[in-house]
Amino acid sequence: MKSDICILAPVHYWDDIRVFKKEAVTLAKSGYNVTVYTRAEKNMIENNVTIKKIPNYNNRLKRFILQPKLLYLILKERAKVIHLHNPDTLLIGFILKLLGKKVVYDTHEDFTKRILIRKWIPVPLRKSLARFVKYLELIASKLFDATFVTQRDILKRMGNKAQLIENAPITEGNIVDEAYHISNDIEERPDTFRSIYIGAISENRGLIEVIKSIKKLNCSGVKSRLWLAGKCYKDSFMKELEGIDGWEYVDYLGTLKQEEAFAYVIKSDVGFITIYDVGDHSKTSPNKIFEYMRFSIPFIASNFNNWKERLDSLNAGLFVDPTSTEEILSALKWLYNNKDQRIIMGQNGKEYVLRQYNWEKESEKLLKVYRELI
Incomplete structure (x- = not known):
């Protein structure tokens, strides 16, 4: 069957939250025939979305070599619209436009800033490559039929066709229902103050300071543990974390499905997102904060001006210097000692997400564009 929409996301795994669980599933629910070319173990159909496995895309050199094959696969679909994700696909996009x-x-991130911290790129080349990607994205935003960005700062440098579609949290449906169901089987420890971090595990995520603060909290007489969930791409950093004085208070859950991760959030008292100010982190829309808020737990987050301006007035969490173990510890102690305020913060956050900022509302922008294109 000919696809209405063909999504190409070669860098992402098939169950990526934005690519699949938000955009592809939303489009399929709206009646479009959607095919996604992405990383997967096999070809399959999930939530009425056809998922097709792409060739091995792990090696960076292979990414360039495989471009013609990916173009061929897309053209075979004869889709009405081709939806491309991230700069890796820009060359294919330009060829597709030439073909009418x-x-x-x-684009999910500000790659003009992310490139500057990519260690695999030689330092002398980073600035030039960042400028090149910025130029290509600007050209694409003018030539392509629509451009979606996740950050307001990126929107400012794109053309008039660009639209802001943020990574707002999903607030209803199977993922949320399953999360509550799974949470019933997670053992509760009423005497333990439970923190959680979900997301990528890397040097820039402020986890060393978090673990040290959990250790100090226990030393002060508060029984506390940290659930740590996510994938670590560097074995050396994982070993570094495991060697920290305080790791004994960490329960590492590994990589979880989204609904499983949310189940642990439901059982937590506070959620962490104390990432360092590198790349474009301070300009991002802090998706993890909103996911914590959705499930009624307060957050402890980096004190980025952008985040504070947007969220501080909600009284849904606390902001700290992510490099300061003492500030993180102070925030933990305050939340532990002020249970009533902690509950109010959780309620404030949930109310904001359910009423004002959620994927169900944000997705209307996506559907509006597709109604105009198809």
Whole structure:
């Protein structure tokens, strides 16, 4: 069957939250025939979305070599619209436009800043490559039929066709229902003050300071533990974390499905997102904060001006210097000692997400564009 929409996301795994669980599933629910070319173990159909496995895309050199094959696969679909994710696909997008196809470009991050901290790129090349990607994205935003960005700062440098579609949390449906169901089987320890971090595990995530603060909290007489969930791409950093004085208070859960991660959030007292100010982190839309808020737990987050301006007035969490173990410890102690306020913060956050900021509302922008294109 000919696809209405063909999504190409070669860098992402098939169950990526934005690519699949938000955009592809939303489009399929709205009646579009959606095919996604992405990383997967096999071809399959999930939530009425056809998922097709792409060739091995792990090696960076292979990413360039495989471009013609990916283009061929997309053209075979004969889709009405091709939806491309991230700069890796820009060359394919330009060729598709030359062939008269309708093309949508979707960028998840500010790659002009992320490139500057990519260790695999030689330092002398980083600035030039960042400028090149910035130029390509600007051209794409003018030539392509639509461009989606997740950050307001990126929107400012794109053309008039660009639209802000943020990574707002999903607030209803199977994922949320399953999370509550799974949470019933998670053992509760009423005497333990439970923190959680979900997300990528790397040097820039402030986890060393978090673990040290949990250790100090226990030393002060508060029984406390940290659930740590996510994938670590560097074995050396994982070993570094495991060697920290305080790791004995960490329960590492590994990589979880989204609904499983949310189940642990439901059982937590506070959620962490104390990442360092590198790359474009301070300008991002802090998706993890909103996911914590959705499930009624307060957050402890980096004190980025952008985040504070947007969220401080909600009284849904606390902001700290992510490099300061003492500030993190102080925030933990305050939340532990002020249970009533902690509960109010959780309620404030949930109310904001359910009423004002959620994927169900944000997705209307996505559907509006597709109604105009198809």
